[in-house]
Amino acid sequence: MSKTSEYTPGFGTAPIRRLEANTRGRDWVAGDIHGYFPELAERLSAVGFEPATDRLICVGDLVDRGPCSHEVLQWLEQPWFHSVRGNHEDMLLEAAQSTDPRARPLWFANGGAWWDRLEMLQRLDIADALETLPIAVEVPTEQGLAVIVHAEVPAEFDTWLDCRQALEAAGSNSPLAERLTRGRERYYNALETRLPDVSAVVCGHSRVEEPRRLGNHWIIDTAIDQGGRLSVLSLDALCAEAATATGR
Template sequence: MNKIRRFEINTTGRDFAVGDIHGHFTRLQAALDAAGFDPAVDRLFSVGDLVDRGPESLDADDWLLRKPWFHAIRGNHEQMAIESYEGGKGSRQGSLHFINGGAWFYALSSIEQGCYSSIFSDLPLLIEVQTATGRVGLVHADCPCNSWPELVEAIELGNSEADHLAAICQWSRHRLQYQDRSVVEGVRAVVAGHTPLRQVAVLGNVYHIDTAGWMDGHFTLLNLATLECIPPINPKIHWDWEA
């Protein structure tokens, strides 16, 4: 498994990022169609959590294996599926996954579970995309370092903190909870999902783009070259549900 995947500049089309999908690929396709997404030249980067909660989790393999323009990070829900398969439904990991929308996984045969687990295990923890305006980093939940190159080096080399940092990348909500507006150095922007929001939150140079398209919100598509959102950010609406 490559912990980091790197993509060169898209010279023929546009690059977009999207937040958590959670088994709602039909809704996602509708958002792509509305944005005029062209699969012949455009690329879509998912920050993870393709499965659980929604009715179309089984379609994750089709998107990952048969759509060459679609690329995804391993979110905490993919991680739970992997650990559930390894530990079994009766394990702590299996129980956690089941109560967090993973029931679809346990309706599968052990062979089918193994196939999904293998596919998810191949997903990276981080993605880097080169754009005409600079490098953009993608992570599922949070960036635990003030320097993107420092995070990349730690994850890639597998140093003593790698597992701890990986868990933060997949699970943390620290930046949003504390409204941390510090800039992550060494990268133009960082894109994350994991926490459902009313609309995109930009803290420092970190873009949180899970606008609850899998709930009663909408899917946001972030243009990685321009950092413009479709639909645009509404300045009259706060990103926090409780604000």
Template structure:
């Protein structure tokens, strides 16, 4: 799989972007219903962290197989992968960070499903909307969006785990892209830093799952 997948403009329907789902399947369905989401014409892009901390994580892990759903991998998908393949400290870290839902499931089945889902979860997506380009990663983009094409281990870790930009409240725009939408860091309300839009409103804690029309990102 390529590190980034690019999508042409949706000529028949709308595009939406949703924040970290974290096993809150019912909240997602409710949010989609509020915007009259059309599974035939519309597309839903997700900033990652489909699983952990929510009871319906297994259901959410099946979302990448839906033809209308387009996610990127988050740090919780990677935590799960490390735990299921290595055990030990990786297992403990996963459990501490919300992986306990897997204890009620068939572990080999969870592992199989995760490996299959990751084939549909690149590190980044790029979507054309109204003639402009929106980038989507889980945590943090490199300073130059084009660096994702050839990202090495350090860049991949930044994409999935990074928080340096929001810690510094850095407003310097990411170059090579019109806007970037990220999750990972919980904020009270969707927030812009330069051309980077943070949308994780902590659904598993607050019950508020952010789902926005991609056109609003460029408004």
């Protein structure tokens, strides 16, 4: 890609990424970071994160609102750092096309003004990296398969397999992908229905004071951008609690 012109995203990344089982260390999940990367570093230190063996999987919304969104690239370059795409990554990529005059003001109203303080090459590199983020990440755990998405698995799907097949057919730039990154049906309606073919679904997007479980969906956006704290949690522990609570 040329480094001399504004970025034009294609949203062509495969919508689902599956990680191998981590047999050497622990897997952790982080809620919406929103540019609070120093706080993320503090939380990782507090839980005893080991970069040589552990992995961190984030629920998206890595950028906007916080003071250090520009640091996102150096985190994405770490081999142990993984993330799905959130709606704030979507807004960034949409605004970077400069085709819809409403996209940039909408994004800036939601915390995107940091973008204008970057050099063009920084913008291109960050946009390139964010475009590679999938809609969902699958992670094998001791309790079974865990799925990380930004917002939710839509409630009309009885199984993750059904949603997975539909998402693979629809692609990363589809109405279904948008629902996985922006939906709040389960949150607003406190739906306790569960997906029987996964141990847990971990998501963010909807703010909660403490990590909240609905069926075997976990919501872990504890509102670091609104004066709350950043949650960094053991994926195995979330899966185990979801399994116990649902009688699995």
